Structures are given as structure tokens and as C-alpha cells.
Amino acid sequence: MARSGPKLTRIATTLGVSAATVSNALSGKGRVSAELAEKIRSVAAEIGYVPSQAGRALRTGKSAVIGLVLPDISNPLFPQIAQAIEFAASSAGYGVLIADSRGDVAVQTSAIERLIERGVDGMVIVPRRGTRIADVGCPVAVVDTPSTPGNTVAADHWDGGRQIAEHLVGLGHRRLLIIGNNPASNVQNDRIGGLRSAMREGVQAETLWIERLELLHGKGCSLGLAGKVAEGVTAFAAVSDLQALRALTELQRAGIHVPEQASVTGFDDLIWSPVVTPALTTIRMDMARIATLAVEALVQAIGASAAESPSDGTPVAATISKVPMQLVVRQSTARPPSNVQPLNVSEGEPQP
Amino acid sequence: MARSGPKLTRIATTLGVSAATVSNALSGKGRVSAELAEKIRSVAAEIGYVPSQAGRALRTGKSAVIGLVLPDISNPLFPQIAQAIEFAASSAGYGVLIADSRGDVAVQTSAIERLIERGVDGMVIVPRRGTRIADVGCPVAVVDTPSTPGNTVAADHWDGGRQIAEHLVGLGHRRLLIIGNNPASNVQNDRIGGLRSAMREGVQAETLWIERLELLHGKGCSLGLAGKVAEGVTAFAAVSDLQALRALTELQRAGIHVPEQASVTGFDDLIWSPVVTPALTTIRMDMARIATLAVEALVQAIGASAAESPSDGTPVAATISKVPMQLVVRQSTARPPSNVQPLNVSEGEPQP
DNA sequence: TATCGCAGATTAATCGTTTAATCACCCGAT
DNA sequence: ATCGGGTGATTAAACGATTAATCTGCGATA
Numbered sequence: 001m002a003r004s005g006p007k008l009t010r011i012a013t014t015l016g017v018s019a020a021t022v023s024n025a026l027s028g029k030g031r032v033s034a035e036l037a038e039k040i041r042s043v044a045a046e047i048g049y050v051p052s053q054a055g056r057a058l059r060t061g062k063s064a065v066i067g068l069v070l071p072d073i074s075n076p077l078f079p080q081i082a083q084a085i086e087f088a089a090s091s092a093g094y095g096v097l098i099a100d101s102r103g104d105v106a107v108q109t110s111a112i113e114r115l116i117e118r119g120v121d122g123m124v125i126v127p128r129r130g131t132r133i134a135d136v137g138c139p140v141a142v143v144d145t146p147s148t149p150g151n152t153v154a155a156d157h158w159d160g161g162r163q164i165a166e167h168l169v170g171l172g173h174r175r176l177l178i179i180g181n182n183p184a185s186n187v188q189n190d191r192i193g194g195l196r197s198a199m200r201e202g203v204q205a206e207t208l209w210i211e212r213l214e215l216l217h218g219k220g221c222s223l224g225l226a227g228k229v230a231e232g233v234t235a236f237a238a239v240s241d242l243q244a245l246r247a248l249t250e251l252q253r254a255g256i257h258v259p260e261q262a263s264v265t266g267f268d269d270l271i272w273s274p275v276v277t278p279a280l281t282t283i284r285m286d287m288a289r290i291a292t293l294a295v296e297a298l299v300q301a302i303g304a305s306a307a308e309s310p311s312d313g314t315p316v317a318a319t320i321s322k323v324p325m326q327l328v329v330r331q332s333t334a335r336p337p338s339n340v341q342p343l344n345v346s347e348g349e350p351q352p
Numbered sequence: 353m354a355r356s357g358p359k360l361t362r363i364a365t366t367l368g369v370s371a372a373t374v375s376n377a378l379s380g381k382g383r384v385s386a387e388l389a390e391k392i393r394s395v396a397a398e399i400g401y402v403p404s405q406a407g408r409a410l411r412t413g414k415s416a417v418i419g420l421v422l423p424d425i426s427n428p429l430f431p432q433i434a435q436a437i438e439f440a441a442s443s444a445g446y447g448v449l450i451a452d453s454r455g456d457v458a459v460q461t462s463a464i465e466r467l468i469e470r471g472v473d474g475m476v477i478v479p480r481r482g483t484r485i486a487d488v489g490c491p492v493a494v495v496d497t498p499s500t501p502g503n504t505v506a507a508d509h510w511d512g513g514r515q516i517a518e519h520l521v522g523l524g525h526r527r528l529l530i531i532g533n534n535p536a537s538n539v540q541n542d543r544i545g546g547l548r549s550a551m552r553e554g555v556q557a558e559t560l561w562i563e564r565l566e567l568l569h570g571k572g573c574s575l576g577l578a579g580k581v582a583e584g585v586t587a588f589a590a591v592s593d594l595q596a597l598r599a600l601t602e603l604q605r606a607g608i609h610v611p612e613q614a615s616v617t618g619f620d621d622l623i624w625s626p627v628v629t630p631a632l633t634t635i636r637m638d639m640a641r642i643a644t645l646a647v648e649a650l651v652q653a654i655g656a657s658a659a660e661s662p663s664d665g666t667p668v669a670a671t672i673s674k675v676p677m678q679l680v681v682r683q684s685t686a687r688p689p690s691n692v693q694p695l696n697v698s699e700g701e702p703q704p
Numbered sequence: 705t706a707t708c709g710c711a712g713a714t715t716a717a718t719c720g721t722t723t724a725a726t727c728a729c730c731c732g733a734t
Numbered sequence: 735a736t737c738g739g740g741t742g743a744t745t746a747a748a749c750g751a752t753t754a755a756t757c758t759g760c761g762a763t764a
Contacts, residue, residue, distance in 0.1 A: 008751060018714050023752060030753080031712055053471045054415065055750030057406035058719045065449070065470070076623050078431045086452045095470045097417070097447050100438045118417070118447045119405045220626055242624060245597075249628040252604035271428050272594060272624065274572055276601040359720060370744050375722060382723080383742055407720030410749045 008051070011043050026051075057119065065095040066298060067115035071128035072103040076242060076270050081143075084291035085124055092299050094121070101128060112136055122298045122317075129185035133316070139301035141294040141317045145187045150316050153293040153323065155285035157187050160325035161194025164237055164265050164283055167327060169203055172335045173235040173263060176205040177228050179247055180239045183209055188239045191267060195237055210243060223247065226254035229262050234336035241266035241273050241282055248276065248332065259334035269328055278331035290323050360403070363395050378403075409471065417447040418650060419467035419475035424455035428594060428622050433495075436643035437476055444651050446473070453480060464488055474650045474669075481537035491653035493646040493669045497539045502668050505645040505675065507637035509539050512677035513546025516589055516617050516635055519679060521555055524687045525587040525615060528557040529580050531599055532591045535561055540591045543619060547589055562595060575599065578606035581614050586688035593618035593625050593634055600628065600684065611686035621680055630683035642675050 012019040017036070024030030025040040032040075043049075057063045068085055070078055082098070089096045099115050101108030108128060115123055122139040133142055133150065141152040148154075168176060178195055180188050192207060199205055214221055225236065225247055236251075238244035244266030251258055258264050258278055266273060269284035297317035364371040369388070376382030377392040384392075395401075409415045420437050422430055434450070441448045451467050453460030460480060467475055474491035484502070493504040500506075520528060530547055532540050544559060551557055566573055577588065577599055588603075590596035596618030603610055610616050610630055618625060621636035649669035 007749095019751080020715080020753075021713060024713090027752085031710095033712060036712085050469050052410070052750050053469070054406055054409035055719090056752075058404070058410050058721090058750075059752045061719075063406065068450075075431065076428065078434075079427065082430075082434070082450060083452050083454070086450055087454075090451075090466060095449050095466070098420075098434065098438055098450050099442075100435050102435070102439075114442060114447070117402050117405070220631060222629075242627065245624055246627045246629070249601065249604065249630075252601065253610075253629040255607075257605075272597055275594065275598045277574075277598070277605040278601075279572060361720080371721080372723075372745075373743060376743090379722085383740095385742060388742085404720050407749090408722075410719085410751090411721045411723085413749075 008049070011040065011047060011049055014043055015039060062121050062302070063119045064093060065097055065118070065120050066295070067097045067099055067120040067123035069099045069101060069108065069111055069115070069123055069125040071101055071108070071126055077268055080287045081126060081291070084287040085295065087288070088291040088295040092295055094295070094299070103128065121302045124294050124298060129182060129187070139298055139305055139317055141298040143290060143294055145190045146322045147190055148186045151321065152297055152317050153290050153321050155290060155325050156322045157190040157325070158194035158197070160267065160283045160285070161191040162198045163325065163327045165195045165198035167281070167329065167333065168235045168237065168263060168265065169198060169200065171263065171333060174203050174336070175233045176203070176235045176237055177233045178205055178207040178237050178239070179210065179223070179243045180207055181210045181243060191239050223250055225250050226256060229256055233262070235263040235265070235333070237265045239267055241268050241270040241280060244280055244282065245272065245276065248280070259332050261337055263333040263336070265333055274330065281328065281330045281333040283325045283327050285325050286323050293320065293323070360401070363392065363399060363401055366395055367391060414473050414654070415471045416445060417449055417470070417472050418647070419449045419451055419472040421451045421453060421460065421463055421467070421475055421477040423453055423460070423478055423480035429620055432639045433478060433643070436639040437647065439640070440643040440647040444647055446647070446651070455480065473654045476646050476650060481534060481539070491650055491657055491669055493650040495642060495646055497542045498674045499542055500538050503673065504649055504669050505642050505673050507642060507677050508674045509542040509677070510546035510549070512619065512635045512637070513543040514550045515677065515679045517547045517550035519633070519681065519685065520587045520589065520615060520617065521550060521552065523615065523685060526555050526688070527585045528555070528587045528589055529585045530557055530559040530589050530591070531575070531595045532559055532561050533595060534563045543591050575602055577602050578608060581608055585614070587615040587617070587685070589617045591619055593620050593622040593632060596632055596634065597624065597628065600632070611684050613689055615685040615688070617685055626682065633680065633682045633685040635677045635679050637677050638675050645672065645675070
């Protein structure tokens with residue numbers, strides 16, 4: 001234990017009162033005269049009293065710690081999530097215990113198990129794609145995507161996709177390539193759904209799944225994007241900034257200028273998006289808000305499970321749940337080259 | 353509390369023995385007959401006994417939790433660190449509580465404070481650049497760079513720089529540009545020191561600090577790399593993959609082919625390094641090993657501070673401390689273009 | 705005057721484990 | 735027959751806080 005701490009009792013004897021009174025004064029619960037309470041507080045501050053979490057946890061049955069379970073910590077989005085959750089949690093008086101599931105479902109289960117054993121009051125889970133969260137023994141907030149059943153809060157990925165597509169279509173693009181990674185991901189599918197939803201008549205889009213391609217041609221293989229440009233594609237909408245980056249560099253490497261000859265968009269506004277050349281047009285989730293909502297819901301559920309039901313079944317906390325995403329327009333998108341004509345155009349906007 | 357757990361006493365009464373005996377049997381400490389121990393274990397397993405961390409922590413004074421303090425969670429290297437530390441810690445039976453300092457020194461201090469209040473047994477700190485860790489009240493392992501006083505374990509950044517430079521010089525490069533971000537970073541300075549150490553006679557290198565440039569020309573400004581190429585620079589050695597990515601895209605955007613016309617190297621083997629085109633030549637730290645060593649040292653210090661000295665001063669755990677980095681050669685480096693001659697060459701290798 | 709009510713404080717039990725101290729007992733040696 | 739030593743188990747005291755129940759005066763009411 002790190003605390004070199006004085007005990008509750010000491011401050012009690014110092015003032016010649018009982019430990020219970022000190023506890024009451026500090027927590028403001030029992031009946032303590034204003035003056036005594038004031039004196040107690042000042043002495044507590046003076047000797048630097050720090051309550052023992054262990055003692056409190058033992059008595060109250062609450063550890064004031066929540067767990068954060070992530071599909072794979074090495075996910076580049078992780079820092080944002082962790083930072084936001086940590087901030088929201090510590091604002092609410094909770095500590096955050098991390099558990100990495102290393103992308104493995106079995107490990108995820110055991111990670112959850114470990115958290116439970118450590119006595120967390122609740123947990124925030126960002127599930128591995130496609131995973132359903134089984135019945136754990138404490139309140140759980142799930143951050144996935146609004147369309148997933150059991151989801152608690154999430155960014156409105158679908159609408160994010162819609163915004164991206166509107167932007168692109170508004171610029172005049174008529175042939176898009178959507179770049180996804182894995183079709184099993186709910187988040188990716190929502191994003192793609194949103195993208196497609198905004199495609200009015202005359203706009204064509206096909207989807208390319210990177211993992212499928214890599215299964216055939218090996219990791220890090222070419223995506224054949226230059227060929228797509230030759231076929232008339234003028235915009236590439238990736239489902240994550242990582243894929244967008246891949247697309248961007250592949251195009252550049254092939255001598256195709258972005259955004260003059262082809263536009264590229266990403267998702268999530270990851271760390272590198274503003275620093276690459278051209279800076280990536282992308283869409284950002286309001287992680288702070290998502291985290292706040294998730295933690296709020298969780299804390300509330302924790303309170304409820306303590307008060308009402310003795311048996312906290314497997315309640316998944318729920319809330320207002322859909323947080324808008326924000327389009328960030330940078331340099332990787334522009335109007336399509338004027339010499340490229342959409343193949344089958346029913347109604348096209350005038351080209352510049 | 354999440355645990356719906358049966359108590360130690362229950363399993364004791366079930367078998368008609370005392371709680372102490374159960375505790376002894378399960379921990380293997382006291383004297384318990386083999387048969388009884390076996391019976392106890394089986395009953396424990398049967399009813400799914402999970403010891404209460406709170407009870408144990410209260411009694412033993414150890415929480416079996418360590419804190420992880422990071423300079424800024426949004427650092428792209430963070431996922432690697434967190435994942436490795438979490439793995440090492442949980443292998444050693446410890447939980448990991450995160451604390452983000454959001455890049456702010458004051459916040460870092462309060463984050464550490466919060467961890468202490470939560471009763472962590474020790475903490476791993478990856479200090480914000482240039483920060484010295486003040487006297488906290490528990491064992492601390494510092495992961496920075498070997499040259500920093502008080503450092504516990506770290507990658508051998510200096511030697512990493514040396515390896516990169518050897519690679520580049522070995523390929524025939526004679527004029528390099530080193531790209532750093534902030535001169536206050538010990539890690540960056542070590543890397544640069546290593547880079548320069550491998551430059552034999554006839555090799556020139558200048559250093560460019562991005563933050564300085566951005567102070568003048570604004571965030572995301574051009575680094576003027578194309579101009580450098582025109583001046584005869586054939587290789588760009590960035591001090592992090594993030595800067596390398598910036599350099600790569602800026603060069604590509606300027607129509608300069610990598611690696612045919614200029615080589616680019618990074619540091620840390622971040623997530624995007626293998627997927628960009630051309631894939632980045634970089635150098636990787638053995639995070640798993642670093643984390644293991646850090647946690648080992650920490651756990652040992654925790655044991656020691658519990659046993660010997662009642663007052664755990666502010667000991668910084670120490671160990672064998674220097675973990676080699678591994679060069680990862682990919683596609684962003686090649687021999688320099690043959691038409692570029694080093695300006696003042698005293699002894700040059702034959703060009704292809 | 706006896707009693708009621710209440711503010712202000714105390715007692716004591718409790719949370720679940722660990723662990724030092726103690727005890728009961730059996731066996732072999734003196 | 736007694737003592738010593740070892741083995742296997744029990745007792746009981748913490749650890750540090752919370753909290754229901756209790757106690758003590760004191761002023762007001764009947």
C-alpha cells in the first residue's frame with residue numbers, strides 16, 4: 001500500500017471525539033454540529049488524511065473502480081477512448097482498471113473475469129467486432145454502434161457516413177469506392193450504410209474489403225486503387241483513417257495527385273490525419289461526450305443495483321445513446337477533375 | 353461490488369472447519385493436511401469462491417494494483433505500452449489502473465495523487481518529456497530512456513538511432529536530414545545522438561525540429577523537404593513514425609519518389625508503418641520485454657518496501673535497464689539515386 | 705414534576721481476510 | 735510414566751471505515 005496514511009481514528013483521538021463522528025462529519029451524513037464538523041475537516045486537511053479505499057470498499061461493498069475492456073488496445077482509436085473514459089470516470093470519482101482482450105474472444109472473457117475478481121463496480125466494454133457481451137455479474141455499458149442490440153452509447157456512425165457521402169457528392173463526385181476492412185464489424189457496416197444512404201441517383205459506389213483482398217494476395221498487398229481511378233472512380237471513402245492513409249499513400253505512390261485527381265476520406269480523425277500531406281478530410285466522434293454518457297449511465301446503474309435489486313442480473317445500462325459525429329474537411333477532398341465524366345449520368349451538376 | 357461471491361466462512365462451515373484453515377489451505381501457508389487442503393480446494397472451486405480483494409487489501413495492506421501514468425494517452429505509442437504493461441502486470445497478478453496526464457505537468461501530479469489515494473502498490477510512469485518524477489510515496493518504475501537519471505528500463509534509443517544510421521549509410525547515403533519534433537525530449541535526443549554517432553567521415557546530417565518550424569509557420573506547415581532533396585539530401589531520418597509519415601507524404605505530394613529518389617525512416621513501428629505505400633523502414637522497441645522488466649522490478653520493490661523499510665521513501669526501482677531495438681527494413685529505404693553525388697566526399701563507397 | 709422530543713455525540717457490530725498465538729494430540733525417547 | 739517435539743487445526747485479534755442502534759442532556763410541554 002502506498003499510503004503512509006494516518007487513520008480515521010487518529011484524527012478522532014486528536015480531537016477527543018469518536019471515530020464515528022469523524023466519519024459522519026467528513027461524509028456529511030450523520031448529525032454533527034457545524035462547529036465540530038468544521039474542526040474535524042480542518043484537522044483532517046492538516047494531517048493530510050486520506051481515507052483507505054480498502055476499508056471503505058470492505059464496508060460498503062463498492063470499490064469505486066470501473067473496468068475498461070477493449071477489443072484490442074493496439075487499436076489506434078484506443079487512446080482517444082481510454083483518455084475520455086478515464087477523464088469521465090475520475091470526474092465521477094471512479095478509477096479505471098484496464099483490461100486488454102488482445103483481439104481474442106477467449107481472452108476478452110478472461111479479462112472480464114479478472115475485472116470482476118478485482119471487484120469493479122461496473123465496466124465499460126468496447127466489444128470486439130461482432131461479439132455479444134455475455135452475462136457478467138455487474139452493470140455494463142457497451143460502446144459499439146447504435147444499431148447493435150444492447151448498445152449503451154455510441155457515435156452515430158451511420159450519420160457520419162451520410163455526412164461524408166454528402167460532402168463528396170456535393171463536391172461533384174459520382175463514382176466512389178468505399179474501402180472497408182472487415183465485413184463482420186457492426187461499426188463498419190453502419191458507416192457504409194450511411195455512406196450509401198446519401199447516394200442519390202446517378203452516383204455509383206462499390207465496396208472493397210481489405211481483409212478479403214489480403215487473404216488472396218497477402219498482407220500489405222496493393223489495393224489496385226490506380227486501376228480504379230483509371231476506371232473512373234474519383235473518390236475513395238475509407239471506413240477508418242488507417243485505411244484512408246493506406247489509400248492515400250498508394251495513390252500518391254502511383255503518381256495520382258490527391259485531391260486533384262482523386263479525393264480520399266477517412267473516419268475517426270486519428271492522430272496522423274492532420275499531419276499527412278494532404279491533410280485528411282475525415283469525421284470525428286465526440287469521444288468526450290460518449291464517455292461521459294457511458295460513465296453516467298454506468299454510475300446510475302451501479303447506484304440502482306446497490307439500492308433496489310439485491311441480485312444485479314446482467315443489466316446493460318441504457319441512455320440517449322446516439323452522439324453525432326463531426327465532419328472535418330481538410331485537404332484530401334476537392335471537386336473531381338473536370339475531364340472525368342460520370343459514366344451513366346442521369347442528372348449531373350454542372351462541372352466547374 | 354460486482355462479486356456475488358460466497359465468503360470464505362461459508363466454505364469453512366460447509367466442511368466444518370475454521371475459516372483460518374481454509375485461508376491457509378488456499379494460500380498454502382499454514383499447516384494443513386494434504387487431504388483437507390484438497391477437499392477445501394475442491395469445495396472452493398465448486399461454489400466458485402472468489403476472494404474479496406477488499407478484505408485482503410485491508411488486512412495485508414497491499415492492493416495488488418499498480419498505476420500506469422502516461423504523459424499523454426493520445427500518444428500513438430501508448431497502445432503498445434499499455435498493452436504490454438497490462439499483460440506483464442496481470443501475469444504477475446496485478447491489476448492496472450490508468451491515469452492520463454493529458455500532457456500537462458500539473459495534471460500529471462494530480463493523476464499520481466489520485467493513484468496513491470486509490471492505494472496502488474506501485475506505479476509505472478512514462479514521464480512527459482523533460483519531467484522529473486517527484487517524490488511519490490510508493491515504488492515507482494520509470495520508463496524513459498537509459499540516459500535519463502532515475503530511469504528504470506527503456507529501449508536503447510541511442511543504439512536504435514545508430515542502427516538506422518548504419519543502415520542508411522550502408523546503403524550509400526551521404527547527406528541526411530534528421531527530423532525531430534521537440535528538442536526537450538530525452539528520448540528524441542538520444543535517438544538523434546545515436547544517429548549522429550554512426551556518421552562516419554563524409555556523411556553530413558542536419559537536424560530539423562518540427563515544433564520550431566510550426567511556431568513560425570503554423571501547425572501543419574510544409575517542412576520544405578522537396579527543397580532539401582534539391583539541395584542533395586537523399587535520406588530523411590525521422591525520430592518517430594509520425595514524423596516519418598509526415599515526411600513521406602510531403603515528399604510524395606511533391607512528386608518525389610520514395611525510396612527511388614529519397615529514403616525515409618521512422619521510429620517505433622507504429623500501427624500504420626506496414627500499411628502505407630511504401631511501407632516504412634523503422635525500428636521497433638521490444639515493449640513486451642520492457643514492460644516485463646519494469647513490472648518485475650516494481651513487484652520486487654513492492655515486496656522489499658513491505659518487508660524491510662517501514663517507510664518506503666521514494667525508491668525508484670532499478671534493473672538491467674537497456675533493451676535493444678530491432679531494425680525493421682521495409683520499402684521506404686533504398687540506395688540513393690546514382691546521379692546524386694555527395695558534396696564533399698573524402699571516402700565514398702562505390703556507387704552502383 | 706414527570707415526560708416527551710430531539711440534537712449531538714458514542715457504542716458496537718460488521719465487511720472478509722490474514723496470521724500470530726494457542727491448543728490438542730499422538731509418538732518416540734528418556 | 736513423563737517430557738519434548740511435531741503435526742494439524744482452532745482462536746482471536748487485527749486491518750480501516752461505515753452505520754444502525756443507543757445514550758445523554760436539555761428545553762419545552764402536559
